[in-house]
Structure formats: C-alpha cells, structure tokens
Amino acid sequence: MTFRYNIIRVFFFVLVSIFVNIEGRSISQFLNQESQGTKWAVLVAGSNGWDNYRHQADVCHAYQLLKDGGLKDENIIVFMYDDIAHNRENPRPGVIINNPHGNDVYKGVPKDYLGEDVNAKNFYNVILANKSGIVGGSGKVLNSGPNDHIFIYYTDHGGPGIVAMPSGELVYANDLVNVLKKKHASGTYDRLVFYLEACESGSMFDGLLPEGLDIYVMTASEPDEDSWATYCGEGTPEDPCLVQCPPREFQGVCLGDLYSIAWMEDSDVEDRTADSVQGQYSRVANRTAANISHGGYGSHVTQYGDIVVSFDSLAAYMGENFKNHSHDSVDAKSFSTSSSSRNVDQRSTELLYLFTKHQNAPEGSDEKYEARVKLNEVMSKRSQVDNNVKHLGELLFGVEKGNEVLHSVRSAGQPLVDNWDCLKSYVKIFEVHCGRLTTYGRKHVRGIANICNAGITSEKMAAMSAQACSRTKWAVLIAGSAGWTNYRHQADVCHAYQIMKAGGLKDENIIVFMYDDIANNTENPRPGVIINSPHGHDVYKGVPKDYVGDDVNANNFFNVILANKSGIVGGSGKVLKSGPNDHIFIYYADHGGPGVIEMPSGELVFAYDLVNVLKKKHASRTYDRLVFYLETCESGSMFDGLLPKGLNIYVMTASKPDEDSYGTYCGEGTPNIPCLGQCPPREFHGICLGDLFSVAWMEDSDVQDRKTNSLHGQYIRVAKRTAANLTYGSHVKEYGDKVVSFDPLAAFMGETSKNHSHDSVDAKLFSTSSSRNVDQRSTELFYLFTKHKNAPEGSYEKYEARVKLNEVMSKRSQVDNNVKHLGDLLFGVEKGNEVLHSVRSAGQPLVDNWDCLKSYVKIFEAHCGRLTAYGRKHVRGIANICNAGITSEKMAAMSAQACSS
Structure with missing residues (x-):
C-alpha cells in the first residue's frame, strides 16, 4: 500500500514539473491568470x-x-x-x-x-x-x-x-x-x-x-x-x-x-x-x-x-x-x-546616532555636551536593565543556572512560550518594578518567557522582580590622616558626606572614617567648623562619627567593606550590609605612596590587600556596582595591573601610578599664583582647604544634574580641571569596568538638591581652578613655612616654626640619602638610582611579590626609621629591590649599612 502511494506521489510531481514548464510558463503565471x-x-x-x-x-x-x-x-x-x-x-x-x-x-x-x-x-x-x-x-x-x-x-x-x-x-x-x-x-x-x-x-x-x-x-x-x-x-x-x-x-x-x-x-x-x-x-x-x-x-x-x-x-x-x-x-x-x-544591528542604531552626533559636534559646544550626556544615559539604562534581568534570573534559579535558563532558546518549531497570557502579565510585572522595557530592553522578553515556561508563580515573579530591581545606595568615606596640616582630608570627607546626605542617602547607609581632630583643634580659627572652599559653609555639622581616632585603621576599613561585624574593633560597628542590587561608593582621601595608602597611625594599606578585599566583596555577591574614588599621591598604583575587569567596579584616581596629587585652596596668593577669589580666608593661611581632585569631583557633583550626568562625564570634566595646570596638577585615571562609568552620578551619590548648604562654587567657577595648589607631600612644609613667615620677628613662635621646619627638612634629606645609599650598595653607584626610580609600564603592578614588598618595607624601617608621609614615595624603590630578586638577608645587611652613621 505504501509502495503504491509513493508511486502516485512521484507521478504527481512529475506531472506538475511538466505542467510548470509548458510553453515556458511558470505555475505562478498560470495561477495568476486564473485569479482576478x-x-x-x-x-x-x-x-x-x-x-x-x-x-x-x-x-x-x-x-x-x-x-x-x-x-x-x-x-x-x-x-x-x-x-x-x-x-x-x-x-x-x-x-x-x-x-x-x-x-x-x-x-x-x-x-x-x-x-x-x-x-x-x-x-x-x-x-x-x-x-x-x-x-x-x-x-x-x-x-x-x-x-x-x-x-x-x-x-x-x-x-x-x-x-x-x-x-x-x-x-x-x-x-x-x-x-x-x-x-x-x-x-x-x-x-x-x-x-x-x-x-x-x-x-x-x-x-x-x-x-x-x-x-x-x-x-x-x-x-x-x-x-x-x-x-x-x-x-x-x-x-x-x-x-x-x-x-x-x-x-x-x-x-x-x-x-x-x-x-x-x-x-x-x-x-x-x-x-x-x-x-x-x-x-x-x-x-x-x-x-x-x-x-x-x-x-x-x-x-x-x-x-x-x-x-x-x-x-x-x-x-x-x-x-x-x-x-x-x-x-x-x-x-x-x-x-x-x-550595517548596524537594529538595537545599536540609537548608539550610532548619538555617538556620531557627539563626534561631529564642535568642541565645547552645548550640542556636544548634550549628545554625550544622552549617550551616557542610554548606555547606563542598557546596563541597568541587563543587570536587573540577570539578578532576577539568579534570584529565581540560582547563581549557577540563572543565566542559562533566561537565555535558553527553544528548538525550531516550538513557540517562544506555552502561556502567552503569562508572558504578557509577567512583562507588566517586571515593568512595574523595574521600569518600562525600551527598544533595547525588549530583547529580555525571552528571559521572561522562560520564567513562564519554568512554572514560576506570579507571586514569586512579583516578589523577585521587586527584589531584583530595588537597590540601596551605600557610601564609605575615609580620611586617612590626622593633624592640622592635613586639614584638607577631613574637610574633603565632610563635604563628601554632605553631598551624599543632600542626595538622599540615609545616615544608616553612610559610613565615615575620620580621626576627628580638626573641627575642635586648638589651631582652628573657627572652632567646631570645617570648610572645604574659600567661600564654603560648614561641612562638619551632622557628620556621623562612626570610626574616629585610633578606630580609623585598616582592619576596621576592610571589615566594614566585607560586612564582617565580628572583626570590627571600636567604632559604631556600622558595616556595609549591602545586598546584591545595591550600589556602593567609596571615597578615600589621604597621603599615599607607590602601592600604599596610610592610616592616621601610620599603618599602611597595601594595594594588593585592598584589591583582594574588593574581590572578596564581589565574590560575596553583595553589591551590583561599586565606585571607588581615591585621592593620594601615586594613587593609580593602587589599581594598575591589579584590579581585574568583571567585578563591576569602577575606579577613578587622582593621579597616575608615578605622580603626585595636589592640595588646593592653599595659603595665600603670590605674584605667580594670584588666587583671584579662590584663596582661603586669611586665618587659614598655611593650610589647604581641600585636595585638587577631590574638590573637583565634589564641586562638579554640587553643580551638575546628577540624574542626567554620568560618572564618565564627571571624569572628563574633573580630569580637565585637575590637569589644567600641570605644574600644579595631575592626570586623573580610570581603572576597572569602565562601563559602570556610564551610570548616572545619582546612582551612587543621589540626586542633586537645589539648596546645598555646603555648596562652595557656582557652575561658572567650576571649569577653572584659580586657587593655589601644593603637592601633597609639600603641604607640611607649606604650613611650617607660612607659620614661620607670619610669626612676629623674635617671637618664640617664629623660633619653634623654624626649628620644626629644619627638623622636617633634615629628616627628608636623611631618608632620601638612606635610600640612595641602599641603591648604590645593592646595584652599584652607576645603576643604583636608575633601578630604584624605574617605573613599570602601564598595566603592570608595582611589584611581583607583595609579601616581599611588605617584608622589605619592615626591614628598611627596622634599620632606617619609620617611613613618613614624605618617605613613602620610596616604596617604589623598595618594590624594585624585590623585583630585582635581592634576598631578604642582603636587604637587611645593606639596609643596616646604608642607614648606620
């Protein structure tokens, strides 16, 4: 029977083939003649x-x-x-x-x-x-x-x-x-x-x-x-x-x-x-x-x-x-x-349009600025919806399987979803909690269809969508120094607190580390008040005192980030109890050196340890995105070659890995640096009210619309201001996942408030810096020199200032000579200086063996005295000694010889 059927089929197709070619006409022509x-x-x-x-x-x-x-x-x-x-x-x-x-x-x-x-x-x-x-x-x-x-x-x-x-x-x-x-x-x-x-x-x-x-x-x-x-x-x-x-x-x-x-x-x-x-x-x-x-x-x-x-x-x-x-x-x-x-895939045509518009607009024009803002906004929204859907999948199906389930494609011949009413309903549920799906975001409808296909209930879909798309903003603010000459670091942190607070962050989500010896310092001409710009208001009022005095240390800092409350000693006990959707902003202002930043006690935070803590935080899946702003000398060295991509961490540093950062709003004007209207009040002469990079990003945050302006936009403006006068400035650098920088400032700092009591500048003043800037390692000398200069002739105050200035200068000279001698002993007079000051190319970490660096710093300090804020610039030399393969025994022997006199 089957054989007869197949014969009939073959005969039929042969007949059709003959018919198709009759008089050179196609079957379609025949059919079209019949259809009127x-x-x-x-x-x-x-x-x-x-x-x-x-x-x-x-x-x-x-x-x-x-x-x-x-x-x-x-x-x-x-x-x-x-x-x-x-x-x-x-x-x-x-x-x-x-x-x-x-x-x-x-x-x-x-x-x-x-x-x-x-x-x-x-x-x-x-x-x-x-x-x-x-x-x-x-x-x-x-x-x-x-x-x-x-x-x-x-x-x-x-x-x-x-x-x-x-x-x-x-x-x-x-x-x-x-x-x-x-x-x-x-x-x-x-x-x-x-x-x-x-x-x-x-x-x-x-x-x-x-x-x-x-x-x-x-x-x-x-x-x-x-x-x-x-x-x-x-x-x-x-x-x-x-x-x-x-x-x-x-x-x-x-x-x-x-x-x-x-x-x-x-x-x-x-x-x-x-x-x-x-x-x-x-x-x-x-x-x-x-x-x-x-x-x-x-x-x-x-x-x-x-x-x-x-x-x-x-x-x-x-x-x-x-x-x-x-x-x-x-x-x-x-x-x-x-x-x-x-050709451009359809979902990228909007980006092509905005990128081209930005590229072709005249430099400095409103059109260029608007195109960049819009481009950043679009990129941020795309990234946000991708993360929202990813989190939803992880919440519903687990971290291991979430992505696989959401992106699963059914075999040909199967519809996208079994229950279309479920799909329509779940799209609406997602949009209620996470915002309307854009042209780009609609690619994720497959993921929502797969949620339906997996039998997830509407109640669970609603609960998990709410959880996936709700986020808390957290901030950790650290001033890593103490002493009146370092006024600016605590002023920076207090200003940063006011920005976050005005942006809507709650005190329970802002954690502040600062020694707290400035506001009520005996030298403060305005007791109980801290200002961060010449015309600024008090930024100290209301700042939480979470970790003050000796509680400002590396142990507490690391445990706060990791939310390890049991590891905290002293302080308020407040930690980063962030969730998987939360945004974290960390700001650290301090002295530093190659691969190190310091705490008020002089304890060092090594780059390797800091990055490992950030990796652990990422592994704990307790944040969505993290932004880290760092103000120190050689701040780029804390991340260069160390911070991998893929952690959803974006870092902006005040300077390159081999570059100083600068204090600003310092002292008084000189004929060469007139200050114009940006000098501190006279009673603050001798100190810097802020740091150049820090003041730049904070004053930008004060005047920009944070909802429409991105981190990347801030980077461009801040980098321009900070490098405007490179005799007294630095090159701001970016590290980590730069895609995070397309998020709006508001995603980390909250929205701009119209009436900041701490506002220090208006938009016109932001674009230029007319203050006096001093490199961070010279601020102590600047303070002592100004104090000596302004003291009455013959006064004990003048004498004390001169003695202290000479002492500081002598110690600086001594550590420079000690390190030079160590280099000469290890590598010879001809090559010693060259080896110690060698800077690795971009993308390489400061040192190959961080345990070696920590150990050799201790060896050097044991024989030559504790490295001061100035002396920490020589950590690069010690790192290069490690990189050269010098043994610990030789390091100890040569350090003893170099520093004995």
Missing part, C-alpha cells in the same frame, strides 16, 4: 524618532514600488508616525530617501494612520476590516474579498515574540497570529503574504502559524537573531562602505534595513510577472546573510506558513514593474553582490 482579485497592501512602520529614520523610509519605498506596480491608493493602507520628513534634523525637509543615491520616496504616500493612531488595536482592526473598532486615522480597512491577494509589510524594532508600536501596547505573536486566523476564517482573501523586519522576527511565527491558512511569511531573522540596518553612517578603514554610504548630511542615521532594502531593491530590478516570491526569498536570503561568516553582520531570512504560496509571482502581490521608477535605487548588477554599505 484585487491586490491589497498594509504597510507598517512601528517606530518613531529621527534615529529610526529607516523604518519610515522603508515603508515609503514599499509604497512607491506598490504604487508603480498598479495598486491603487484605496487599496494601500499606510501606518507611520510621520515625524521624519519634516523633522528639524532632516537635512532635506519634506524628503525621505531609502538609499544613498535614491530619490524622494515620501512624496504621495497616503497618511492613513499617523502619530498616536499607529497602534496595535488599529492595526488588528484594519486587517479584520472592523471599521467600528478603529480610533482615529483615515478609517481605511482591508475590505478585501475572497479572491483578493493581500501583502502586509511591517518594519520595526522587535524582541522575542513581540514587535513594537510607537504608542500603546506591544504586538504579541499569539495575538497577531490569532488575527490572521480570524482573517482566514472570514473568507476575505485568497492568499496573504507577510514580510516582517524586526529583531527576532522569526519568533513571531515559529511554532504558532499553522499551514492551511494560505499565508506565506518571510522574516528578516531567525527567532533568536538580530536584524540589521543598512546604508548607515560613514565609511571607516575597517568598513569602507565603497559607494553605498549615505550622503554626508545623513551621518548618524541608517537609510534602510538590510532585509527590507534587499527585498525592495530586488522588487525594483526583477521582472515581477516572471519571478516568484520564492525566487525573491532565495536572493534576499543570500544577500542578507552574505557577510555573516566574515563580516560579522547580517541575519538568516526565514520562511513560515504555506510555502506553496511563495511560488506565486511577485506581481500577484506587488503589481508589475514599470521602466521608469522614480524611486529606483539600484541596478540589477549591484543587487546581486553582498552589501557594501555599513
């Missing part, structure tokens, strides 16, 4: 905004080729927001082009559904010819009959199981397919062809669209694949564009979409009466995927539904070609080759 129905078209651009230029350009081009094919306006229904042709950014007002050399495709396009009328409800009712359900627009619907052919083309952003509309609800795959089923059940068409351009467009039909509806679908991409924009930007050496770049005035936008351009340019050049939809599929699929293997861009065009429909001629849906298309954009030769334009 009307051709209808629905064209939808599902986006708005200038950066989405291409979608409306695609739809306008599609209209022109259908119109040229003989379709009447009464049978072409157009959905487009219509904010492109007359957009203020359009360099050709009233004109839209879809190809670098194309003519206007906008002229004559019917304006059926515009603006807010472009929505899912109207789209469905147009297909179903339900005129009573239409709200707004022309009211035109698909009044098709049983013999008619319908062509639907939809171009837009999408996501797994969804395509977007400019307003209203998303178009979900099951709803769209149900509408198509209803249309079929109404008996109001003969055949229907649907072309869809969107990311993951295959997911709108895979496993959902049954055969037997006389519907053929072609999608731009597979269910788990991006679609691509084309004719984008301008050529680069890596992506030269050849002749297919947009005109220069269109830089930053894409004129079309890769798949859409492919089928339309094919329709422009092929004989539609002789060529089939299936033939177009083959050519378009080839062009759209041509560069996947070697160029990294493109997608796999996919077919669904009744493939037999695709053997119809193109003319059956698009009408016939005419020789004089005013919108023609290519000739037949150029179509068959792979695209030579620049």
Whole structure:
C-alpha cells in the first residue's frame, strides 16, 4: 500500500514539473491568470524618532514600488508616525530617501494612520476590516474579498515574540497570529503574504502559524537573531562602505534595513510577472546573510506558513514593474553582490546616532555636551536593565543556572512560550518594578518567557522582580590622616558626606572614617567648623562619627567593606550590609605612596590587600556596582595591573601610578599664583582647604544634574580641571569596568538638591581652578613655612616654626640619602638610582611579590626609621629591590649599612 502511494506521489510531481514548464510558463503565471482579485497592501512602520529614520523610509519605498506596480491608493493602507520628513534634523525637509543615491520616496504616500493612531488595536482592526473598532486615522480597512491577494509589510524594532508600536501596547505573536486566523476564517482573501523586519522576527511565527491558512511569511531573522540596518553612517578603514554610504548630511542615521532594502531593491530590478516570491526569498536570503561568516553582520531570512504560496509571482502581490521608477535605487548588477554599505544591528542604531552626533559636534559646544550626556544615559539604562534581568534570573534559579535558563532558546518549531497570557502579565510585572522595557530592553522578553515556561508563580515573579530591581545606595568615606596640616582630608570627607546626605542617602547607609581632630583643634580659627572652599559653609555639622581616632585603621576599613561585624574593633560597628542590587561608593582621601595608602597611625594599606578585599566583596555577591574614588599621591598604583575587569567596579584616581596629587585652596596668593577669589580666608593661611581632585569631583557633583550626568562625564570634566595646570596638577585615571562609568552620578551619590548648604562654587567657577595648589607631600612644609613667615620677628613662635621646619627638612634629606645609599650598595653607584626610580609600564603592578614588598618595607624601617608621609614615595624603590630578586638577608645587611652613621 505504501509502495503504491509513493508511486502516485512521484507521478504527481512529475506531472506538475511538466505542467510548470509548458510553453515556458511558470505555475505562478498560470495561477495568476486564473485569479482576478484585487491586490491589497498594509504597510507598517512601528517606530518613531529621527534615529529610526529607516523604518519610515522603508515603508515609503514599499509604497512607491506598490504604487508603480498598479495598486491603487484605496487599496494601500499606510501606518507611520510621520515625524521624519519634516523633522528639524532632516537635512532635506519634506524628503525621505531609502538609499544613498535614491530619490524622494515620501512624496504621495497616503497618511492613513499617523502619530498616536499607529497602534496595535488599529492595526488588528484594519486587517479584520472592523471599521467600528478603529480610533482615529483615515478609517481605511482591508475590505478585501475572497479572491483578493493581500501583502502586509511591517518594519520595526522587535524582541522575542513581540514587535513594537510607537504608542500603546506591544504586538504579541499569539495575538497577531490569532488575527490572521480570524482573517482566514472570514473568507476575505485568497492568499496573504507577510514580510516582517524586526529583531527576532522569526519568533513571531515559529511554532504558532499553522499551514492551511494560505499565508506565506518571510522574516528578516531567525527567532533568536538580530536584524540589521543598512546604508548607515560613514565609511571607516575597517568598513569602507565603497559607494553605498549615505550622503554626508545623513551621518548618524541608517537609510534602510538590510532585509527590507534587499527585498525592495530586488522588487525594483526583477521582472515581477516572471519571478516568484520564492525566487525573491532565495536572493534576499543570500544577500542578507552574505557577510555573516566574515563580516560579522547580517541575519538568516526565514520562511513560515504555506510555502506553496511563495511560488506565486511577485506581481500577484506587488503589481508589475514599470521602466521608469522614480524611486529606483539600484541596478540589477549591484543587487546581486553582498552589501557594501555599513550595517548596524537594529538595537545599536540609537548608539550610532548619538555617538556620531557627539563626534561631529564642535568642541565645547552645548550640542556636544548634550549628545554625550544622552549617550551616557542610554548606555547606563542598557546596563541597568541587563543587570536587573540577570539578578532576577539568579534570584529565581540560582547563581549557577540563572543565566542559562533566561537565555535558553527553544528548538525550531516550538513557540517562544506555552502561556502567552503569562508572558504578557509577567512583562507588566517586571515593568512595574523595574521600569518600562525600551527598544533595547525588549530583547529580555525571552528571559521572561522562560520564567513562564519554568512554572514560576506570579507571586514569586512579583516578589523577585521587586527584589531584583530595588537597590540601596551605600557610601564609605575615609580620611586617612590626622593633624592640622592635613586639614584638607577631613574637610574633603565632610563635604563628601554632605553631598551624599543632600542626595538622599540615609545616615544608616553612610559610613565615615575620620580621626576627628580638626573641627575642635586648638589651631582652628573657627572652632567646631570645617570648610572645604574659600567661600564654603560648614561641612562638619551632622557628620556621623562612626570610626574616629585610633578606630580609623585598616582592619576596621576592610571589615566594614566585607560586612564582617565580628572583626570590627571600636567604632559604631556600622558595616556595609549591602545586598546584591545595591550600589556602593567609596571615597578615600589621604597621603599615599607607590602601592600604599596610610592610616592616621601610620599603618599602611597595601594595594594588593585592598584589591583582594574588593574581590572578596564581589565574590560575596553583595553589591551590583561599586565606585571607588581615591585621592593620594601615586594613587593609580593602587589599581594598575591589579584590579581585574568583571567585578563591576569602577575606579577613578587622582593621579597616575608615578605622580603626585595636589592640595588646593592653599595659603595665600603670590605674584605667580594670584588666587583671584579662590584663596582661603586669611586665618587659614598655611593650610589647604581641600585636595585638587577631590574638590573637583565634589564641586562638579554640587553643580551638575546628577540624574542626567554620568560618572564618565564627571571624569572628563574633573580630569580637565585637575590637569589644567600641570605644574600644579595631575592626570586623573580610570581603572576597572569602565562601563559602570556610564551610570548616572545619582546612582551612587543621589540626586542633586537645589539648596546645598555646603555648596562652595557656582557652575561658572567650576571649569577653572584659580586657587593655589601644593603637592601633597609639600603641604607640611607649606604650613611650617607660612607659620614661620607670619610669626612676629623674635617671637618664640617664629623660633619653634623654624626649628620644626629644619627638623622636617633634615629628616627628608636623611631618608632620601638612606635610600640612595641602599641603591648604590645593592646595584652599584652607576645603576643604583636608575633601578630604584624605574617605573613599570602601564598595566603592570608595582611589584611581583607583595609579601616581599611588605617584608622589605619592615626591614628598611627596622634599620632606617619609620617611613613618613614624605618617605613613602620610596616604596617604589623598595618594590624594585624585590623585583630585582635581592634576598631578604642582603636587604637587611645593606639596609643596616646604608642607614648606620
């Protein structure tokens, strides 16, 4: 029986093959002769905004080729927001082009559904010819009959199981397919062809669209694949564009979409009466995927539904070609080759637009600034939604399996989700707690679908979404010094506290380390008050006294970060009890040296230990993102070559690994450094009220809108100010995960308050620094010199100041000589200095063996005396002794010899 059936099948296909070739005619020509129905078209651009230029350009081009094919306006229904042709950014007002050399495709396009009328409800009712359900627009619907052919083309952003509309609800795959089923059940068409351009467009039909509806679908991409924009930007050496770049005035936008351009340019050049939809599929699929293997861009065009429909001629849906298309954009030769334009995946077109706008704007212009702010904001939101979804997956399925479950792709032929009502509901739940999914964020609908498929209850989805997307801001602020001459460090920390407090952080989430010997110091001319700028108000009032005096130490600092309350000795016991979604800001102002920062007792915090603590914090999964600002000399050496990427930690340091940092608002003006209006009040002469990098970032935080300004934007401004006068400045550096820097300042410091009582500058003063700056290691000398200078002649005060100044100078000279002698003894007179002062290249840590460095510092101090804030600059020399392989015995012997006199 099976054998007879197979014989019949073979006979039938042979008969069909003979029939197909009778008199050189295709089967589609025969079928088209029999069909006398009307051709209808629905064209939808599902986006708005200038950066989405291409979608409306695609739809306008599609209209022109259908119109040229003989379709009447009464049978072409157009959905487009219509904010492109007359957009203020359009360099050709009233004109839209879809190809670098194309003519206007906008002229004559019917304006059926515009603006807010472009929505899912109207789209469905147009297909179903339900005129009573239409709200707004022309009211035109698909009044098709049983013999008619319908062509639907939809171009837009999408996501797994969804395509977007400019307003209203998303178009979900099951709803769209149900509408198509209803249309079929109404008996109001003969055949229907649907072309869809969107990311993951295959997911709108895979496993959902049954055969037997006389519907053929072609999608731009597979269910788990991006679609691509084309004719984008301008050529680069890596992506030269050849002749297919947009005109220069269109830089930053894409004129079309890769798949859409492919089928339309094919329709422009092929004989539609002789060529089939299936033939177009083959050519378009080839062009759209041509560069996947070697160029990294493109997608796999996919077919669904009744493939037999695709053997119809193109003319059956698009009408016939005419020789004089005013919108023609290519000739037949150029179509068959792979695209030579620049292509950008659809979700990156917004970034291309903003990046190009920033790149092309004049230096220092508002336009450049606004583009950078917007770019940072977009990057931050993208990063945030990625992290939110990642956390949700970890909460629901565990850290090990969360990512795997969320990104799982079902096999071909299975729909995205089993329960579409669950998906719609869970998308809404997520958006309630985590914010509306953007064009970029909709890629995560697959993850939400997989949550439904895993059987997670709605109650659990709501609870975990709330947990995943709620976060607390924490801050740890450390002044690592003591003594009146170091006024600025505690002033910096107090100012930082006021910024956080004004930004909405609670005292329970701000942990302050400071010796607290400044506000009520006997030398303070304003008892109980600390200021951080010449015209600033008191920043000391209200500052929590969590860890003061000897409780400001490395042990407590590390245990606070790790939330190890049992390891704390003294202090308030407050620790960083942060959660997996929380943001942490750490600010440390102090003296330092290569690979070290100090505590008030003189105890050193070594770079290796600090980075290990940060790694442990990351391993504990008790934060989402962490930002660390460090103000010390050689502060870059605390992270360079040590802090790996992938910890979600962003670091900004006051200086390079081999560079001093500077105090600011120091002393009084001189003819060379006049100070203008930025000198401290006279009674504060001899000290610096702040540190240059620290004052720069804090005064920036005071005047900027922290919601719209990013950490990266602050880095640019602060780096510029701090290096404005390199005789008295430094190069601010970044380390770690720079993607974190695209987060807004508000994500770590809270929002800007209008009435900061601690504000010290206005926006005009920020961009320049007219104060006197002193390198941190010279602030002690500056204090003593000023004290000696201002003391009455012959006074005991003048004598004391001179004695102290001479003593400090003598000790500095002594440690310099000791280290020089040690180098000479170890490496010879010729090479000693060279070895000790050698600086490793960027990306290398200060030393290979940190235990060696700690040990050799102790050996040196045992023989030569404790390294002071000044003397710690020589830690580089000791590190180089370790790197040179000197044994501990030799180090001890030579240190004893170098320092004995």
